[in-house]
Amino acid sequence: MxxxxxxxDILSKNTIDSIFFVACGGSKAACWPALFFLETEAKGLxxxxxxxxxxxxxxxAACTEHSIVVACSLRGTPETVEALRTGAKRGAQTVAFTGDxxxxxxAEYALARAGNYMVxxxxxxxxxxxxxxxxxxxxFAVELLHQVEGYEGYADMREGLRALDGVIRESVRRAAARAxxxxxxxxxxxxxxxxxxGPAYGAAYxxxxxxxxxxxxxxxxxxxxxxxxxxxxxxxxxxxxxxxxKSEGPTxxxxxRVERFLQEHAGSHSIxxxxxxxxxxxxxxxxxxxxxxxxxxxxxxxxxxxxxxxxHDRSVRRYxxxxxx
Amino acid sequence: xxxxxxxxxxxxAAGAGGIRQIFLVGCGGxxxxxxxxWYLLSREAKSLxxxxxxxxxxxxxxxAACGAQSVVxCCSLIDTPETVEACRTAVERGAYTIALAGSEHSKMxxxxxxxxxxRNFDARKRDTSATQTKHALALRVAFELLHQLEGYAAYDDAxxxxxxxxxxxxxxxxxxxxxxxxxxxxxxxxxIIYVMGSGANNGAMYASSICNLLECMWTDxxxxxxxxxxxxxxxxxxxxxxxxxMIGAGRTRALDERAHKFLRRYCDNLTVIDSKNFGIDRMPxxxxxxxxxxxxxxxxxxxxxxxAKLRGHCEQDRRxxxxxxx
Numbered sequence: 093m094x095x096x097x098x099x100x101d102i103l104s105k106n107t108i109d110s111i112f113f114v115a116c117g118g119s120k121a122a123c124w125p126a127l128f129f130l131e132t133e134a135k136g137l138x139x140x141x142x143x144x145x146x147x148x149x150x151x152x153a154a155c156t157e158h159s160i161v162v163a164c165s166l167r168g169t170p171e172t173v174e175a176l177r178t179g180a181k182r183g184a185q186t187v188a189f190t191g192d193x194x195x196x197x198x199a200e201y202a203l204a205r206a207g208n209y210m211v212x213x214x215x216x217x218x219x220x221x222x223x224x225x226x227x228x229x230x231x232f233a234v235e236l237l238h239q240v241e242g243y244e245g246y247a248d249m250r251e252g253l254r255a256l257d258g259v260i261r262e263s264v265r266r267a268a269a270r271a272x273x274x275x276x277x278x279x280x281x282x283x284x285x286x287x288x289x290g291p292a293y294g295a296a297y298x299x300x301x302x303x304x305x306x307x308x309x310x311x312x313x314x315x316x317x318x319x320x321x322x323x324x325x326x327x328x329x330x331x332x333x334x335x336x337x338k339s340e341g342p343t344x345x346x347x348x349r350v351e352r353f354l355q356e357h358a359g360s361h362s363i364x365x366x367x368x369x370x371x372x373x374x375x376x377x378x379x380x381x382x383x384x385x386x387x388x389x390x391x392x393x394x395x396x397x398x399x400x401x402x403x404h405d406r407s408v409r410r411y412x413x414x415x416x417x
Numbered sequence: 418x419x420x421x422x423x424x425x426x427x428x429x430a431a432g433a434g435g436i437r438q439i440f441l442v443g444c445g446g447x448x449x450x451x452x453x454x455w456y457l458l459s460r461e462a463k464s465l466x467x468x469x470x471x472x473x474x475x476x477x478x479x480x481a482a483c484g485a486q487s488v489v490x491c492c493s494l495i496d497t498p499e500t501v502e503a504c505r506t507a508v509e510r511g512a513y514t515i516a517l518a519g520s521e522h523s524k525m526x527x528x529x530x531x532x533x534x535x536r537n538f539d540a541r542k543r544d545t546s547a548t549q550t551k552h553a554l555a556l557r558v559a560f561e562l563l564h565q566l567e568g569y570a571a572y573d574d575a576x577x578x579x580x581x582x583x584x585x586x587x588x589x590x591x592x593x594x595x596x597x598x599x600x601x602x603x604x605x606x607x608x609i610i611y612v613m614g615s616g617a618n619n620g621a622m623y624a625s626s627i628c629n630l631l632e633c634m635w636t637d638x639x640x641x642x643x644x645x646x647x648x649x650x651x652x653x654x655x656x657x658x659x660x661x662x663m664i665g666a667g668r669t670r671a672l673d674e675r676a677h678k679f680l681r682r683y684c685d686n687l688t689v690i691d692s693k694n695f696g697i698d699r700m701p702x703x704x705x706x707x708x709x710x711x712x713x714x715x716x717x718x719x720x721x722x723x724x725a726k727l728r729g730h731c732e733q734d735r736r737x738x739x740x741x742x743x
Contacts, residue, residue, distance in 0.1 A: 109464070110466075116644065116645060116647075116648040117645055117647075117648025117649045118648070118649065119648075120645065120648075131468055131480055132478050132480055132481065133481050134480075134481065134482060135481050135482050136437075136482070138466035140459060143642055143644035143645050144644065145644040145669070145671075145672050146615060146616060146642075146644050146669055146672070149616075149668045149669045149671055149672065150460050150616055150667065150668040150669050150706075151460075152459055152460050152462075153460065153461050153462065153463050154462055154463055154464065156463075169648070171644070282609075283609060283637050289474060290474060290477075290478055301645065301648070301649035301650050302649050305639075305649050305650045305652055305653045306648075306649035306650070306652045307652075309652055309653050310653070311609050311637065311639055311653055312639065313626075313631070313637065313638060313639045313640070315627075316471055316474075317473075318444065318471035318472065318473040318474050318499070319444065319445055319448070319471050319627065321444075321445075321738075321743055322444040322445025322446070322447075322448075322497070322627070322632075323445045323446065323627035323628045323631050323632035324627050324631045324632070325737055325738075325743070326631055326632045326633075326635055326735060326736055326737060326738060327631050327635050327636070327637060328736075328737075341478070342477045342478040343473075343474055343477050343478050345473075345477055346473050346474065346477065349743075353743050357737070409652060410652055410655075411651055411652060411654075411679075411683070412647075412651070412652060417647050417651070417675075417679050
């Protein structure tokens with residue numbers, strides 16, 4: 093079933109007042125553009141994003157037969173499968189976003205089997221971004237809001253989603269020199285701060301915990317641009333490695349304020365600005381909501397380049413899938 | 418004003434079913450102070466929608482839902498400009514706005530008739546009540562909202578828990594007075610310290626990381642939710658990494674214990690802070706976890722003070738905050 097049909101089918105069964113996104117790590121970060129959109133635009137619909145095991149162990153009372161539980165995991169992370177089952181026990185409609193089962197072994201169908209509905213995805217630089225989890229989750233959120241309460245930016249969103257893959261490809265091309273500069277500048281660093289806001293906060297979190305901590309073994313505090321001046325900026329000095337993500341959209345002034353401070357007090361920082369990418373091809377009224385998706389696409393190329401420069405293959409892990417945990 | 422009376426007044430003004438959303442808004446430590454209230458509402462509310470935002474995000478990307486059916490709680494010690502602005506935004510949207518302020522002279526109190534004055538609890542002096550902090554009072558408002566707007570079965574338990582809070586905080590601090598110097602010795606030379614926790618304690622964990630370590634100690638710090646730890650962050654762990662692990666007494670304790678099991682094996686510089694040691698289990702089980710962060714926050718302060726003392730670093734020193742324009 094296409095995403096729009098899934099939403100229609102769910103709404104034909106029951107009225108929906110809430111949506112819970114449950115996922116872990118990078119999959120949790122992939123839910124962020126959808127969550128930010130719903131938190132900002134939804135008039136009645138309630139939305140929440142929780143790491144899977146918090147949902148399992150401290151399940152919100154609001155999760156009922158009037159809820160949708162959306163779980164996202166590439167290979168059926170055990171606690172995410174359990175979160176989906178928890179939602180189902182509460183009578184919620186469950187939707188599993190998972191790595192395309194056609195490419196997976198049977199044991200990893202678990203997430204798909206636990207859900208009423210399944211949306212297969214594949215994350216790969218070689219495939220259109222619309223095949224990936226973050227874009228499909230976002231599309232689901234847009235459909236849901238439009239079908240539940242009507243969303244005036246719907247036509248613009250559809251247009252934006254059609255243009256998105258071209259936008260990301262062009263953006264990656266435009267940012268190639270920046271990715272190279274970032275990788276060379278930060279190859280030897282032990283700690284890199286990542287700062288962002290609004291629609292791009294998830295991209296900042298994903299770059300911190302997946303690209304830097306998990307794949308590159310580099311410490312990385314994630315800082316919200318609005319929070320930077322209320323504590324975190326005290327560690328800033330000319331030597332501190334910082335990557336600032338500047339979004340399009342309403343929270344851009346928060347990022348610009350951080351930029352002004354960094355220009356004066358840092359020096360070893362790097363800026364990735366959505367406005368210098370190819371986002372002008374997206375409809376202006378909804379452009380900001382795509383910031384995390386576009387910046388996330390570009391950051392994937394940052395990670396690739398960082399791996400090449402550091403001679404650190406992105407598949408090497410110390411613990412993940414290597415030891416029991 | 419008292420939380421109970423404020424919520425009564427709002428309920429009367431808004432009418433039955435008149436409130437649908439609660440927005441909790443603040444910056445840095447003040448935002449973290451609202452986390453226990455958000456956590457309670459996020460887990461226990463049946464129909465109320467609760468959201469938690471840093472002030473400027475609320476100002477620049479105000480949720481479309483914020484209006485005459487909303488309660489907005491704005492928290493700031495000394496009139497943080499963007500929180501005052503968030504308070505103004507909320508009032509302009511027609512929301513019932515509650516100012517949680519550190520001073521009777523707060524500008525927020527001129528914007529809205531609903532206000533509560535809070536007092537920071539000094540974990541060193543211990544001369545005020547832990548029931549008067551922003552954490553405790555915001556949580557108190559949240560209990561009232563739940564109880565008065567939807568009905569909350571454990572309301573009486575919550576009131577009893579407040580009566581026990583000071584005694585448990587003091588026990589927790591006495592216990593930690595002897596543990597904190599051990600932590601300080603282990604981390605005196607460390608340039609980065611991870612802080613981990615989950616559930617109701619996410620806010621206290623965040624405050625320990627951004628206020629205590631980044632702001633006061635100028636020490637790099639990563640805050641990691643124990644549910645997220647195994648999905649990326651654990652790859653930077655090695656025997657040398659300094660980690661503070663907060664093990665809570667609530668429903669997400671299993672997540673903290675899983676991280677503990679892993680850290681015991683792969684990390685040598687681990688400091689475990691377990692709220693079971695503070696006697697939190699004396700509190701009624703239905704509400705215990707919501708009070709966990711109220712005990713953790715002063716306890717984490719004691720650990721920080723011990724580190725500052727050993728390093729000879731003044732916790733009040735700032736490079737930028739309140740010193741230069743930003």
